[in-house]
Amino acid sequence: MNFTRDEILETIRMVQSENLDIRTITLGVSLRDCASGSVRETAQRIYDKIMRSGRELVPVAQQLEGEFGIPIINKRISVTPVAMVAESCEEKDYTPIAKAMDDAAKELGIDFIGGFSALVQKGFTKGDINLLNSIPEALSTTERVCSSVNVASSRAGINMDAVRAMGHIIKETARLTEEQDGIGCAKLVVFANVPEDNPFMAGAFHGVGEPETTVSGNKRPRSGKYSGPAASANSGFR
Numbered sequence: 001m002n003f004t005r006d007e008i009l010e011t012i013r014m015v016q017s018e019n020l021d022i023r024t025i026t027l028g029v030s031l032r033d034c035a036s037g038s039v040r041e042t043a044q045r046i047y048d049k050i051m052r053s054g055r056e057l058v059p060v061a062q063q064l065e066g067e068f069g070i071p072i073i074n075k076r077i078s079v080t081p082v083a084m085v086a087e088s089c090e091e092k093d094y095t096p097i098a099k100a101m102d103d104a105a106k107e108l109g110i111d112f113i114g115g116f117s118a119l120v121q122k123g124f125t126k127g128d129i130n131l132l133n134s135i136p137e138a139l140s141t142t143e144r145v146c147s148s149v150n151v152a153s154s155r156a157g158i159n160m161d162a163v164r165a166m167g168h169i170i171k172e173t174a175r176l177t178e179e180q181d182g183i184g185c186a187k188l189v190v191f192a193n194v195p196e197d198n199p200f201m202a203g204a205f206h207g208v209g210e211p212e213t214t215v216s217g218n219k220r221p222r223s224g225k226y227s228g229p230a231a232s233a234n235s236g237f238r
Helices: 005-017 039-054 057-068 095-108 126-140 160-176
Strands: 021-029 072-079 112-119 145-153 188-192 213-220 229-234
Touching (some): 021 057, 072 095, 095 112, 112 126, 126 145, 126 160, 160 188
Parallel strands (some): 021 072
Antiparallel strands (some): 213 229
8 A cells, every 4th residue: 555745744743733543452351261169260360361362462552553653542451241250259359350450451561451340230149249349449459450330221220229339339439549539430430221342441341242352442533532433353362
């Protein structure tokens, strides 16, 4: 493909003067094969799976930045909602799983990792309750983990018990991160009508109907405002 001189200069001008960039690239990773009867074992399996699946994400993103001269601002990972993966664990505290996710993100150079999540619009399972109770501690002891809870849908209605619970959870998360300006709440999303798969932080999670891994990207237009997804494809990362 050949580019004219004017096209090249126009691209340079957009990067330098109009903030043209790729807002983020997000790797979705299925954790459905990481379940076990122990939180510690599950956390280790999740850590290993993320490290194995995500090892090429940042190097490839940097390669693309150099090749096309357009910065990719954030590199992110989303995983299967942890409430589903951890439900068979005997322990009730899922914080070790959040810490394992955080450790993997740090080692890979990932900015944010989402999926410490539960979908409770129709009611709670044991895993859902354990995850909700773990959110304040998980978000206050990690840097890059993001959490989300879907409490309502047009089809199922509103789970008012979940709404009430999330009010307490948000307040407790704010209290535990008070010295960091309540940053824990900035990493927590309460949804209604959440999509089946969501690559957008802080509410990102890898949908259960998705393949083993996926890659999604979104961009900002010339105005610098968010413009939604630019691409989504099955990932070649292994």
